[in-house]
Amino acid sequence: xxxxxxxxxxxxxxxxxxxxxxxxxxxxxxxxxxxxxxxxxxxxxxxxxxxxxxxxxxxxxxxxxxxxxxxxxxxxxxxxxxxxxxxxxxxxxxxxxxxxxxxxxxxxxxxxxx
Amino acid sequence: xxxxxxxxxxxxxxxxxxxxxxxxxxxxxxxxxxxxxxxxxxxxxxxxxxxxxxxxxxxxxxxxxxxxxxxxxxxxxxxxxxxxxxxxxxxxxxxxxxxxxxxxxxxxxxxxx
Numbered sequence: 001x002x003x004x005x006x007x008x009x010x011x012x013x014x015x016x017x018x019x020x021x022x023x024x025x026x027x028x029x030x031x032x033x034x035x036x037x038x039x040x041x042x043x044x045x046x047x048x049x050x051x052x053x054x055x056x057x058x059x060x061x062x063x064x065x066x067x068x069x070x071x072x073x074x075x076x077x078x079x080x081x082x083x084x085x086x087x088x089x090x091x092x093x094x095x096x097x098x099x100x101x102x103x104x105x106x107x108x109x110x111x112x113x114x
Numbered sequence: 115x116x117x118x119x120x121x122x123x124x125x126x127x128x129x130x131x132x133x134x135x136x137x138x139x140x141x142x143x144x145x146x147x148x149x150x151x152x153x154x155x156x157x158x159x160x161x162x163x164x165x166x167x168x169x170x171x172x173x174x175x176x177x178x179x180x181x182x183x184x185x186x187x188x189x190x191x192x193x194x195x196x197x198x199x200x201x202x203x204x205x206x207x208x209x210x211x212x213x214x215x216x217x218x219x220x221x222x223x224x225x226x227x
Contacts, residue, residue: 033214043204045157045218047115047211091156095214100145101172102216104156 002027004094006105013082014113020067021077021108023092029053031097034068034075039107040088048090051075053097082112116141116209118219126225127197134193135222137207142187147216148180151204160205163190197226 003026013019025034036048051059051068058066063080079086092105117140127133137146148160160180161169169182183191194201202225208216 035215037218043221043223045206045208045221047215047217050213050215100147100162100210101159102147102157104158106156 002029002094002096002103004092004103004105006090006092006108008108009106010109010111012111012113013079015082015084017082018078018080019082019110021079021090021092021110023075023077023105025073025075025092025094025103027073027094027096029096029098033095033097034066035093035095035102036064036066036075036077037091037093037104038086038088039091040085045091049077079110084112084114086110087112115211116143116217118207118209118217120205120207120219120222122222123220124223124225126227129198129226131197132193132195133197133224134191135205135207135224137190137192137219139188139209143209144187145210146184146190147208148182148190148192149206149208149218151206151221153202157206160192194224197224199226202226 005024032053034051038046049061065078067076089107091107094103119138121136146163149157160175161171163169163182163184165184181193204221206221208218
């Protein structure tokens with residue numbers, strides 16, 4: 001079974017600073033996908049960034065980047081130049097290459113402080 | 115990305131009644147997914163709905179409690195039956211995107227009194 005662990009229930013960061021959210025996962029699969037989702041208080045789940053396990057290069061989307069360490073089964077999210085709109089719950093998710101089911105972590109509540 | 119709408123956005127229901135949640139997608143999709151997010155918790159997959167076949171339920175979820183319909187490639191409904199306060203949650207539907215990501219609807223916040 002796949003498990004996704006987010007060990008930081010809550011985090012805060014000053015506006016314009018950088019913050020890193022951690023995520024580890026457990027799987028015996030070699031091919032899979034990893035995702036970070038953002039859920040603001042309005043509750044709409046929004047895809048932040050995606051990483052394919054077969055790609056060594058870390059994914060980047062504007063101020064968001066990941067540090068993907070396949071051997072360590074680690075997938076952290078770095079948010080640079082934090083903005084007030086980044087305040088949200090962040091979920092790490094895993095999906096096998098051969099399946100459809102997403103496995104979500106328990107989430108990290110991020111607060112950006114003005 | 116797919117645009118997904120859900121109705122109702124929220125509801126307050128009495129114990130023992132049923133509520134049907136609708137999910138509409140702006141494009142044809144093979145699979146639709148229904149999740150439950152209990153207060154302060156992560157998302158748990160309830161079932162996968164394929165058009166033309168019965169839904170596939172995850173462990174802990176049964177068809178009698180959460181019947182699902184999938185009449186066409188853009189629409190699905192989830193019914194929460196014989197509700198109890200423990201069913202108070204946000205219910206979300208989602209679909210796959212072209213690169214294996216999932217797109218989510220805005221959710222239905224259900225409160226059972």
